[in-house]
Each structure stands twice: as structure tokens, then as C-alpha cells.
Amino acid sequence: MSSTSTVALDVEGLSVDIRTPAGTARAVDGVGFSVRSGQTLALLGESGCGKSMTAQAIVGLLDPVAHVSDGAVRLDGTDLLTLDRAARRRLAGPGISIVFQDALTALNPVQTVGAQLAEPFRIHRGLSRRAARKRAMELMERVGIPDAGARMSAYPHQFSGGMRQRLLIAMAVALDPSVLLADEPTTALDVTIQSQIMELLRELRAERDMAVVLITHDLAVVAEQADHVVVMYAGRVVEAGPVKEVFAEPRHPYTKGLLESMPERVGRGTGLQSIKGSPPDLHSIPGGCVYQDRCPMVRDRCRTERPRLTVVDAEAGSDHSAACHFSEELAHA
Amino acid sequence: MPTFVRRRIVSSAIPLVVVVLGVFCLARLTGDPAKLYLPLSATPEMRTEFLARNGFDRPVLSQLLDYLGNVFTFDFGESLRTGQSAAGMALRAFPATLQLAGTTMLLAIVGAIVIGSWAAYRPNSVADRIASLLSMTAGSMPDFWFAIMGVLIFAVTLGWLPTSGVVGGPEVWVLPVITLLIRPFGVLVQVVRGSMVTALSAPYVKVARSKGASEPRVVFGHALRNAAPPVLTVAGDLTVGLVNGAVVVETIFGWPGIGKLMIDSILQRDFAVLQAAVLVTAVTIFALNILIDLCHALLDARVRQVVPA
Numbered sequence: 093m094s095s096t097s098t099v100a101l102d103v104e105g106l107s108v109d110i111r112t113p114a115g116t117a118r119a120v121d122g123v124g125f126s127v128r129s130g131q132t133l134a135l136l137g138e139s140g141c142g143k144s145m146t147a148q149a150i151v152g153l154l155d156p157v158a159h160v161s162d163g164a165v166r167l168d169g170t171d172l173l174t175l176d177r178a179a180r181r182r183l184a185g186p187g188i189s190i191v192f193q194d195a196l197t198a199l200n201p202v203q204t205v206g207a208q209l210a211e212p213f214r215i216h217r218g219l220s221r222r223a224a225r226k227r228a229m230e231l232m233e234r235v236g237i238p239d240a241g242a243r244m245s246a247y248p249h250q251f252s253g254g255m256r257q258r259l260l261i262a263m264a265v266a267l268d269p270s271v272l273l274a275d276e277p278t279t280a281l282d283v284t285i286q287s288q289i290m291e292l293l294r295e296l297r298a299e300r301d302m303a304v305v306l307i308t309h310d311l312a313v314v315a316e317q318a319d320h321v322v323v324m325y326a327g328r329v330v331e332a333g334p335v336k337e338v339f340a341e342p343r344h345p346y347t348k349g350l351l352e353s354m355p356e357r358v359g360r361g362t363g364l365q366s367i368k369g370s371p372p373d374l375h376s377i378p379g380g381c382v383y384q385d386r387c388p389m390v391r392d393r394c395r396t397e398r399p400r401l402t403v404v405d406a407e408a409g410s411d412h413s414a415a416c417h418f419s420e421e422l423a424h425a
Numbered sequence: 426m427p428t429f430v431r432r433r434i435v436s437s438a439i440p441l442v443v444v445v446l447g448v449f450c451l452a453r454l455t456g457d458p459a460k461l462y463l464p465l466s467a468t469p470e471m472r473t474e475f476l477a478r479n480g481f482d483r484p485v486l487s488q489l490l491d492y493l494g495n496v497f498t499f500d501f502g503e504s505l506r507t508g509q510s511a512a513g514m515a516l517r518a519f520p521a522t523l524q525l526a527g528t529t530m531l532l533a534i535v536g537a538i539v540i541g542s543w544a545a546y547r548p549n550s551v552a553d554r555i556a557s558l559l560s561m562t563a564g565s566m567p568d569f570w571f572a573i574m575g576v577l578i579f580a581v582t583l584g585w586l587p588t589s590g591v592v593g594g595p596e597v598w599v600l601p602v603i604t605l606l607i608r609p610f611g612v613l614v615q616v617v618r619g620s621m622v623t624a625l626s627a628p629y630v631k632v633a634r635s636k637g638a639s640e641p642r643v644v645f646g647h648a649l650r651n652a653a654p655p656v657l658t659v660a661g662d663l664t665v666g667l668v669n670g671a672v673v674v675e676t677i678f679g680w681p682g683i684g685k686l687m688i689d690s691i692l693q694r695d696f697a698v699l700q701a702a703v704l705v706t707a708v709t710i711f712a713l714n715i716l717i718d719l720c721h722a723l724l725d726a727r728v729r730q731v732v733p734a
């Protein structure tokens with residue numbers, strides 16, 4: 093958690109609107125965070141909270157129905173949102189890169205994995221077919237695919253799920269990006285493979301001094317992997333800070349609820365708590381706090397006034413912050 | 426790969442045998458050949474003599490064996506009209522049809538890939554709607570009507586193009602090709618569009634963009650090959666349709682291909698030529714189907730995997 097490393101990615105007030113038949117909905121609302129080189133930030137939240145949308149907005153790969161309506165995404169100081177398409181393309185790979193969730197559909201089924209791994213070198217470095225192929229093979233070896241030379245001309249369907257995810261990671265780190273986003277990279281895998289993939293990501297991060305943004309709904313993964321965590325709910329950041337502090341003392345009732353629903357944290361014999369209800373419909377987000385309908389400590393003020401993300405303990409010198417009017421009450425609870 | 430090719434050829438041999446037998450039945454079992462071949466005024470002696478000369482008085486089984494032997498040596502006898510070898514006539518007419526069908530399909534496929542991909546790139550945009558409307562119109566255009574209108578406007582009224590025939594420069598190709606092209610083109614644009622919309626929304630397209638691939642590279646390098654199989658299948662079907670359906674267009678434009686040969690043979694009861702023409706067409710269609718399967722296998726490694734017996 094050294095503050096000597098530089099801020100690689102700085103997201104500020106990022107908002108994404110999506111057009112739907114029912115009108116425009118704000119899927120991401122004023123999200124901000126920053127990640128330093130060599131560190132991992134986890135973007136935590138349940139399905140539909142806007143974490144994947146945030147990641148796609150950052151790398152500029154939103155679906156046509158969605159667009160960034162506000163905010164800034166600074167990569168090593170340059171705001172990506174102000175760049176034209178060609179300039180963004182030049183940074184896609186060497187500057188910022190993303191690993192997707194489902195490695196089977198994320199790999200092109202009709203191209204050899206060798207060709208797909210060589211593509212970044214062909215596009216950005218202008219390497220010859222032969223030279224790019226050589227780099228691709230080294231990359232395949234680096235991510236732990238046995239017999240890389242022979243498997244270069246194999247197709248994605250000839251690999252196991254874990255191996256496919258390794259290939260996808262290899263493609264993403266090919267050009268040493270300063271920022272790597274990983275969108276639920278282990279969701280489709282079984283547990284033993286999951287830990288191998290997370291280990292690989294950790295190694296690569298250290299070796300290449302990348303800033304990693306890990307998108308996940310898995311609290312255990314956050315606890316093991318991340319330095320910082322940003323908790324999202326209904327498109328907004330509800331709590332953010334160093335993982336240790338946030339997990340030890342959550343200052344937003346949603347984070348607290350999430351942690352209480354984790355079997356590992358609840359002792360044997362104690363009932364597992366779940367958060368009642370479901371997230372609000374993005375078309376009709378209530379005024380005030382987004383969490384009001386599910387919050388056990390909701391008051392009148394929560395229904396009228398939107399809580400801002402504020403540092404919870406200014407004296408402590410930490411950046412642990414929460415968007416709750418009554419976060420004080422959760423301290424030492 | 427060789428295993429795949431071998432299996433494919435063996436599996437298409439069986440229907441080919443059925444076609445060969447079908448052609449035999451068509452000629453012999455639809456009635457008394459003497460009644461079909463000879464004029465109504467022919468005497469019974471002439472009929473008997475005709476049957477004996479052509480071997481029609483022998484048992485059907487021995488006729489069949491003879492016929493199969495002839496098919497293998499590609500000997501269908503002589504044309505009643507010209508006295509030339511029937512097989513030779515069919516083979517001489519065939520290249521004209523192949524050229525016409527080949528040129529047409531090449532233009533239709535290339536055009537459909539460009540227009541269809543362009544429409545699929547932004548689904549529901551103005552460009553997409555225009556392309557869809559025009560391709561739908563083209564796909565439902567009756568070719569005989571279009572051919573006659575084309576002749577009327579461009580050949581008769583404006584005098585820009587010849588009405589028929591193959592003598593002359595490239596202008597003789599214009600009306601036949603456009604007439605044959607219009608329906609396959611319309612159909613293919615729709616298939617390409619549909620297939621490309623699916624391919625372009627696949628996650629691997631996003632991954633390609635995340636690697637910094639240019640849009641042409643994304644569309645033609647990544648999406649198109651995935652979108653190709655349905656296009657290939659439909660294009661193959663349409664080509665078969667062109668070879669078969671050349672009858673109408675070849676008749677209207679006086680194009681000396683196999684379609685015109687078949688029509689002329691039917692009208693003049695020239696069965697030997699008709700049999701040869703049908704068989705040449707059938708073999709071509711089988712060959713085409715094998716070719717399409719091979720293309721599928723080349724495009725997608727998953728097709729090549731031979732399931733162990």
C-alpha cells in the first residue's frame with residue numbers, strides 16, 4: 093500500500109446512460125476511484141450494479157445502446173474520453189487492457205489461438221507473422237500452457253476452461269499495459285482453477301507493475317486479492333477504501349449486509365443473514381439514498397437527501413469513505 | 426482432412442446412384458418409348474423395328490445393366506435431332522451455363538458481403554433499413570418478369586443492349602447476369618446481414634477491439650469468418666437453383682447453355698440428350714455440395730473433427 097507508486101488509472105464522476113424501450117436509464121452514476129501501479133482495486137457489487145458497465149466504459153467498449161454521459165477516465169494522466177477513436181485504439185493493448193469473463197466466447201472460435209495471441213504484436217508493433225508468432229509462443233509459455241509450441245495451431249475449443257482463461261489473460265497482458273481490467277475472470281471456473289488464475293494475475297501484476305481493476309461479486313476474492321475496494325450499488329459507489337479497513341469496519345449498511353451474508357465470517361451455528369429485497373429498477377431510482385428500500389436503519393432523511401461519498405474518519409488519514417448519512421453509527425458496531 | 430473428404434464423397438455417392446436410377450426410370454417407365462419417339466402415324470412394324478433397334482424389347486433388368494454400363498462410359502447414345510453424341514452435346518452446352526452461373530454467384534456473394542456487412546454494422550440505422558428494404562424487394566423479384574422488362578427497356582426501347590445471343594462483347598452478359606443475379610443477391614444480403622449482426626455482437630469482437638484492432642479488421646478479420654457458414658450454405662443452394670433454373674433465363678436470352686438444351690430436348694422428345702443433360706447437372710450439384718462442405722471444414726476447425734465411428 094505504498095503511496096510512492098504512481099496513479100495509473102484515475103476515474104472521476106463517470107456516468108453511463110443506456111437507452112432502453114422504457115426510456116433512458118443511468119446505469120453508472122458518478123463513479124470515481126483511482127488505482128496505482130502494482131496495486132489491485134476490486135470493484136465489488138451484485139449483478140446489474142453497473143460494475144461491468146463501468147469497466148466497459150473505461151476501455152471504451154460499451155454496447156451501442158450505452159454511452160458515457162459524464163466524467164473523466166485518466167490513464168497515466170491522459171483523459172481517454174477526450175481522445176478520438178484512432179488515438180484510443182493505439183492505447184488499447186499497450187495502455188489499457190481487459191480480460192473478459194467467459195473465455196470460450198471471448199476467443200474467436202475459427203482462429204487458432206496462436207493467431208489470436210500474435211494479433212496484439214501484429215497490430216501495435218507491426219511485427220512480421222513469424223516474429224509475432226514467436227512472441228505469442230513465449231506468452232503462452234509465460235501463462236503456463238504446457239507444450240506451447242504444438243498448441244499454437246490449436247483452436248479455442250480444444251482447450252479446457254482454465255487454459256482458455258490463461259490464453260485470454262495472455263492476450264490482455266501481451267503489450268504490458270499499465271492498467272489491466274479483469275471482469276469476473278474466474279466466475280466460469282471451478283474453485284481450484286480459480287485460485288490458479290488469481291495467482292497468475294497476481295504474478296503478472298507484480299512482474300509487469302500493472303494496476304489491476306478486478307471486477308467481482310466474490311467477497312473472498314476481494315479479501316485475498318485486492319488492496320482497495322469500491323463497493324457499488326445501483327450504479328453508485330456506496331463505500332470505498334482499503335480492503336482491510338472496509339472489511340473490518342464497514343461503514344455502509346449495504347457493505348455490512350454483504351459481509352454478514354458471507355459464510356466464512358459468520359461463526360458455526362449462527363444463521364446466515366441475507367439482504368432482503370432486490371436492487372431498485374434503474375428506470376425508477378428513488379430520490380435520496382439508493383439503498384433506502386432495503387436498509388435496516390433507514391430514516392426520513394434517507395428518502396429525501398442523497399448521501400455523498402465522504403471520508404468516514406478524517407483524522408485517521410485513510411481514504412475509507414462511505415455514502416451514508418449515518419455511517420457514524422456503524423463505527424465500532 | 427483426407428478422412429473428412431473421403432467420408433463426404435462416399436456419403437454423397439449413394440444419392441448419386443439414386444439419381445442415375447431415376448434417370449433410367451424417367452426414360453423407360455413413363456410409357457412406351459416408341460410412342461414417345463415415333464410420330465403418331467408410325468406403323469406397328471416401324472414400332473417393333475424401333476424397339477428392337479434400341480434394345481427396348483429386352484427384359485428391363487438387362488436394359489438396366491446396359492444403361493449402367495453406358496453411364497460409366499458416359500455413353501447415352503445419339504441425339505435424335507442431330508445424330509451427334511448426346512453426352513457430347515450436354516458437355517458442350519454446360520460451360521456456357523457454368524460461366525453464367527459462376528459470374529452471377531461471384532458478383533452476388535461479393536456484393537452481398539459488402540452490403541450485408543454494412544447494414545449489420547449498425548443494426549436499425551437508416552443504412553440498414555434501406556439495405557433491408559431493397560434486398561427484400563430484390564429477393565422476391567420474379568426473374569422471368571425482370572428479364573422481359575429488361576429486354577423491353579434496355580434492348581427494345583433504349584437499344585443499349587442486345588436482346589439475346591452470345592455473339593458480341595461484354596454487353597451480351599449484362600442482362601442475363603443481372604436477371605439471374607437479382608434474386609440470389611437479395612436473399613444473400615439478408616443472410617449476410619443476419620449472420621453478421623450475430624457475429625458482431627459476440628464477445629470475441631469486443632476482445633478484438635480491446636486489442637486495438639481497426640474496424641475493418643474487426644468486421645472482415647474476426648466477424649465475417651464466423652458469419653460465413655450460413656452464407657455459404659445458402660449460396661450453395663442458390664447456385665444449385667441457378668444451374669437448374671437457368672432454363673428460363675437461357676430461353677429468354679437465347680443463351681446456349683444446358684437449360685436451353687434441356688428445354689429443346691424435351692420439346693423434341695430427344696430423350697438421349699435429356700438424360701445426358703440431367704446427369705451432367707446432377708453430378709455438378711453433387712460436386713458443388715461436396716465443395717461447400719469442404720469450404721465449411723476449411724472455415725471452421727470444429728467441422729473438421731471426425732467423430733470416431
